[in-house]
Amino acid sequence: MWSSFVILLRRNLSTAVTAVTAVTSPSESSIIKLFLSDLHNERNLDTLIRNFKTASHSHRFRAKHGIYERTVRRLASADRFQSIHEILQYQKQFNDFSKEGFSARIITLYGKSGMFDNAHKLFDEIPQRTVLSLNALFSAYLHSKKFDMVLSLFNTLLVELYAKGRFEDGEKIWNQMEGKSVTPDVKSYNAKLVGMVVVKKTNDAVGLYEKIKNEGVKPNLFSFNALIKGFVNEGDLDEAKKWYSEIASTDFDPNVETFATLLPFLCEKDDLNAAFQVSKDIFNTRCRFGPRGSLLQQVVDVLVSNSMISEAEEIVKLGKASSHFRYKLNLPEG
Structure with missing residues (x-):
């Protein structure tokens, strides 16, 4: 029976997927060993790709991070980037993909192969984009040498989280940004101002506004609008009028x-x-x-x-x- 399965796997016949899905745990070890042999010895990359997709039906195979990375590295060295996308997209059919750790690993693999756009697209498709998936995309940015986009990534998340009232989640991302020595800009601070306003901490937002100025970041009209909205929401007429008057002292x-x-x-x-x-x-x-x-x-x-x-x-x-x-x-x- 095993020899028959090997033939199916080698030739990537249509019945191979069923065979892999049905194998028992001991046979899964053999699947991994067989593919590792392919990874080192198979010269036909199309065959390697077919066998990778077939072996992917084994849960234990999918759990082997090193196999994924070595396969991606080999395909990347041969400029087979579309093939990388093909095998990584193939993983979406498995339940593992809904787990953040697995999807974060795929994001990282895209990044390591220089496929930044694919990494970002996959990141956008994840329903709950948390610190783990953020770190994966951050890694993708670095491997793709898109250093100028790192701050943009953080700002996108900060705007999304703070505006939706997920202030604590926003703070986690903010701490991640600081931990990676990414300097916030006015858009970062404005996102945080909005977050404070949403949770009715407008007085704290005023303190942040003063911090912005002290750090040499120039507030913009969005900053003033956030403070005005905060005081309007809290029913403070005098403060709302005060911050409207402040606009007159700016270029806005x-x-x-x-x-x-x-x-x-x-x-x-x-x-x-x-x-x-x-x-x-x-x-x-x-x-x-x-x-x-x-x-x-x-x-x-x-x-x-x-x-x-x-x-x-x-x-x-x-x-x-x-x-x-x-x-x-x-x-x-x-």
């Missing part, structure tokens, strides 16, 4: 997100003078897009309902006269 103009966050809050808090001033600021910005007309109409309606007719009329006129942002606003009957 408020943008759509700034106005969409702050204006409804000012109306809700009945700070109509501030709402009026902020509305006028819209027409003095250099932003490419203005906020929705319905947002300004809301301000106009609230001003009229509170007998601030002249202020409402001014906003309506600005909307009609502006060459940059033209709004068709209606002055309701008071």
Whole structure:
């Protein structure tokens, strides 16, 4: 029976997969020994690839990290990169692939063979991208000499985790970044600011903002918008207005997100003078897009309902006269 199986394995007949799947544990050792012989002696790489895929049906074979690495190395030395992709993709059908350790190993193998794009694509397909898979892709970056992409990788994860309220997971990735001596940039810090805002730690976010400046990283409009949103979410009118005013001391103009966050809050808090001033600021910005007309109409309606007719009329006129942002606003009957 074993000799028959050897023939099937050697020739990669269609029944070989069934034979491998059905073998008992002692025979699995023979499968591994047989393939190791192939790995050293088989000159036909197409045959080697077929036999690798056939042997992959053995769980013990799949558990042998060294065999995978040596096979990938041999194929890479022969510039058979598509074949590497073929055999690694073949592993997706096995339950092992759903385990993070196994998928992380495949990511690392892609990296070691210089197939960075494949490594990153596989990383993106993993539902739970944790520290283990991150380290695997980090290794892939290094082997592929994509050093400039390492920070981008960390930032992608930080944005994703912090924005979804997974603050502790975000902190683990942040610690990993520091542990690998990767220097955070403004995008990294902004992701963390958002994370603090999501979990309602806006005062801590202010401390981080000060740290950013002290470390020589220049905050940007995204930084200010995060703080404004944080204080709006926590109902702190004075702090929200303060951080809006801070924008004026920078080279930035408020943008759509700034106005969409702050204006409804000012109306809700009945700070109509501030709402009026902020509305006028819209027409003095250099932003490419203005906020929705319905947002300004809301301000106009609230001003009229509170007998601030002249202020409402001014906003309506600005909307009609502006060459940059033209709004068709209606002055309701008071």
